[in-house]
Amino acid sequence: xxxxxxxxxxxxxxxAVDRFAAAGVRVERSPEGREYAGHVxxxxxxxxxxxxxxxxxxxxxxxxxxxxxxGEDLIREHIPDAETRIALPxxxxxxxxxxxxxxxxxxxxxxxxxxxxxxxxxxxxRHGRPMxxxxxxxxxxxxxxxxxxxxxxxxxxxxxxxEATPKNRAAELIxxxxxxxxxxxxxxxxxxxxxxxxxxxxxxxxSRAAPWGPAARRALAELGHRLGxxxxxxxxxx
Amino acid sequence: MxxxxxxxxxxxxxxxxxxxxxxxxxxxxxxxxxxxxxxxPAALHQADVLLDVYGEDLRGRAFIVEQPGxxxxxxxxxxxxxxxxxxxxxxxxxxxxxxxxxxxxxxPGAQNGRPTEFLQAGVEVYGEDAAxxxxxxxxxxxxALAEGGVTAPEVVTGDLGVAIAVLxxxxxxxxxxxxxxxxxxxxxxxxxxxxxxxxxxxxxSPLRRALLEAAxxxxxxxxxxxxxxxxxxRxxxxxxxxxxxxxxxxxxxxxxxxxxxxIDAALAVEGPADAAHARLAELAKAGGVDIAPALERFxxxxxxxxxxxxxxxxxxxxxxxxxxxxxxxxxxxxxxxPGRPDLPPLAAGGRYDGIAAALGGPPAPAVxxxxxxxxxxxxxxxxxxxxxxxxxx
Numbered sequence: 001x002x003x004x005x006x007x008x009x010x011x012x013x014x015x016a017v018d019r020f021a022a023a024g025v026r027v028e029r030s031p032e033g034r035e036y037a038g039h040v041x042x043x044x045x046x047x048x049x050x051x052x053x054x055x056x057x058x059x060x061x062x063x064x065x066x067x068x069x070x071g072e073d074l075i076r077e078h079i080p081d082a083e084t085r086i087a088l089p090x091x092x093x094x095x096x097x098x099x100x101x102x103x104x105x106x107x108x109x110x111x112x113x114x115x116x117x118x119x120x121x122x123x124x125x126r127h128g129r130p131m132x133x134x135x136x137x138x139x140x141x142x143x144x145x146x147x148x149x150x151x152x153x154x155x156x157x158x159x160x161x162x163e164a165t166p167k168n169r170a171a172e173l174i175x176x177x178x179x180x181x182x183x184x185x186x187x188x189x190x191x192x193x194x195x196x197x198x199x200x201x202x203x204x205x206x207s208r209a210a211p212w213g214p215a216a217r218r219a220l221a222e223l224g225h226r227l228g229x230x231x232x233x234x235x236x237x238x
Numbered sequence: 239m240x241x242x243x244x245x246x247x248x249x250x251x252x253x254x255x256x257x258x259x260x261x262x263x264x265x266x267x268x269x270x271x272x273x274x275x276x277x278x279p280a281a282l283h284q285a286d287v288l289l290d291v292y293g294e295d296l297r298g299r300a301f302i303v304e305q306p307g308x309x310x311x312x313x314x315x316x317x318x319x320x321x322x323x324x325x326x327x328x329x330x331x332x333x334x335x336x337x338x339x340x341x342x343x344x345x346p347g348a349q350n351g352r353p354t355e356f357l358q359a360g361v362e363v364y365g366e367d368a369a370x371x372x373x374x375x376x377x378x379x380x381x382a383l384a385e386g387g388v389t390a391p392e393v394v395t396g397d398l399g400v401a402i403a404v405l406x407x408x409x410x411x412x413x414x415x416x417x418x419x420x421x422x423x424x425x426x427x428x429x430x431x432x433x434x435x436x437x438x439x440x441x442x443s444p445l446r447r448a449l450l451e452a453a454x455x456x457x458x459x460x461x462x463x464x465x466x467x468x469x470x471x472r473x474x475x476x477x478x479x480x481x482x483x484x485x486x487x488x489x490x491x492x493x494x495x496x497x498x499x500x501i502d503a504a505l506a507v508e509g510p511a512d513a514a515h516a517r518l519a520e521l522a523k524a525g526g527v528d529i530a531p532a533l534e535r536f537x538x539x540x541x542x543x544x545x546x547x548x549x550x551x552x553x554x555x556x557x558x559x560x561x562x563x564x565x566x567x568x569x570x571x572x573x574x575x576p577g578r579p580d581l582p583p584l585a586a587g588g589r590y591d592g593i594a595a596a597l598g599g600p601p602a603p604a605v606x607x608x609x610x611x612x613x614x615x616x617x618x619x620x621x622x623x624x625x626x627x628x629x630x631x
Contacts, residue, residue, distance in 0.1 A: 081346075104466060104467075104469050105465050105467075106462040106465045106467065106468050106469075107462070107472065108448075108458070108461055108465050108481075109449060109480040109484060110480075111445060111446065118417065119472070119480055121417070121420060122480055122483070126476060126479070130290075139298070139346075142294055145294070149424050149426060152293070153293075154289060167469040169471055172471055172472050188466040188467040
């Protein structure tokens with residue numbers, strides 16, 4: 001049996017359900033309503049698990065689900081060396097969002113990551129503490145800032161309304177996802193020229209660690225056939 | 239397995255444990271005989287202090303534990319800062335310490351095979367003559383490895399102080415020198431900055447041109463306020479100050495191409511220590527820079543090593559050794575087990591005079607080094623041989 005993990009709510013869930021339906025795979029929640037379960041028809045031997053989008057990467061890495069749909073940003077943030085544990089055979093084209101570095105727009109002296117590094121050094125010298133970066137993407141931010149050679153900053157965890165943190169004096173700049181940029185502008189923020197960390201979208205993800213019996217492999221091959229990826233060519237574990 | 243330690247199968251019980259205990263006891267006795275006072279730093283440390291010194295990257299390397307209602311705490315990833323903090327609290331004289339205990343490191347990726355917990359035994363010497371202290375710490379590590387049966391380790395040495403001295407000696411704008419100094423331990427960024435300072439100035443963006451014009455006319459605050467609402471702790475004065483710095487940088491003469499090459503060349507020197515010293519002296523002379531104090535320290539260190547029975551002139555030297563380990567700013571060395579690429583360096587250490595400044599305070603001479611006893615026992619193959627001796631204790 002193949003377990004398909006989908007986000008438990010929201011736009012991402014609806015887009016995924018629509019995409020599967022268009023390929024002849026119907027995903028239905030239990031009629032009982034509140035239960036986070038359901039069934040999959042149109043695919044042999046497949047069951048449904050509804051999880052928070054943020055938990056799907058770990059469920060895939062640990063092999064608790066065989067196939068899942070979630071944003072690439074969440075996979076890259078939560079799973080180091082993601083490709084060793086999860087195959088990503090299909091970009092789904094919805095759930096698009098850019099993970100970006102944004103600073104207050106009035107920082108007319110800061111256009112690039114190079115500027116940000118110099119500004120961070122000066123800030124620390126003048127204010128006696130490092131500049132704070134609000135984000136929920138800690139690992140991706142650390143990696144990107146290290147590659148850009150930015151030192152002298154401190155991460156501040158922000159799980160929501162991150163764009164408001166400079167105004168609230170909880171941080172000096174942010175790393176967050178944006179789709180249209182409207183919320184950034186409304187909060188007086190501007191994306192750095194070379195501040196694009198990741199162009200994210202929803203991905204179809206296949207766990208290499210899940211228990212891949214013959215029935216699950218057949219279901220994966222069929223799913224690949226329907227959605228248009230090579231399900232048999234993926235290197236799977238046990 | 240529950241009984242396994244880093245690099246040492248079954249090292250938590252029975253003969254292997256006894257052999258490890260005997261080895262560490264011999265090493266610690268050597269360190270104490272050299273006048274080092276034994277200390278037991280805490281395992282848990284305030285996150286703020288460590289983050290101030292090591293930066294955010296530490297979060298990727300060290301484990302954090304949460305104490306509800308208080309700030310996060312780090313499990314110590316090494317002993318350098320914990321021992322220095324103890325020294326600042328205790329101010330023992332002479333200021334030399336030794337320690338033994340586990341350190342903990344996150345190993346993201348999990349498949350890289352590196353341990354998340356392993357032992358370190360080491361010494362730290364504060365103050366004292368730098369050349370003598372460097373040589374003494376090196377000799378102590380050599381002797382500690384011999385206790386584990388590794389008498390001919392593969393050694394590599396370096397001296398980041400020489401390259402830093404070159405950087406301090408060549409002509410360039412002070413702000414640029416400070417930026418290079420700050421990024422010395424990030425080679426990619428360092429190179430990018432050096433190329434930028436030595437090359438022609440890049441064509442400014444329209445916004446940058448407007449900013450530079452505003453800077454000369456006192457119009458930066460107006461320009462900034464026109465670009466967006468003023469939010470956050472970084473204020474208009476910060477923006478104006480950086481605009482001023484940008485204007486000064488735009489007017490600065492480029493770093494001479496030969497000076498940039500000299501910095502690169504000093505960092506690329508490799509060879510036996512005496513030949514490396516000669517080469518560095520030659521480079522400095524040809525480049526017209528005075529780095530005599532750094533070269534003299536290097537030479538005095540070689541003398542001090544020779545007096546401790548080290549074939550100092552033949553020691554392999556690579557100028558950029560340990561360059562990515564932030565805070566080393568002088569002598570550095572590593573000792574590895576021959577033919578064991580599966581093991582990490584058995585001993586490593588170096589000078590980090592600048593770390594005291596990072597803690598707030600004037601720079602203070604400091605050198606330290608550590609042995610990995612588990613890896614040493616695995617390399618020396620003494621896990622079985624020394625078991626009877628340990629059992630007799």
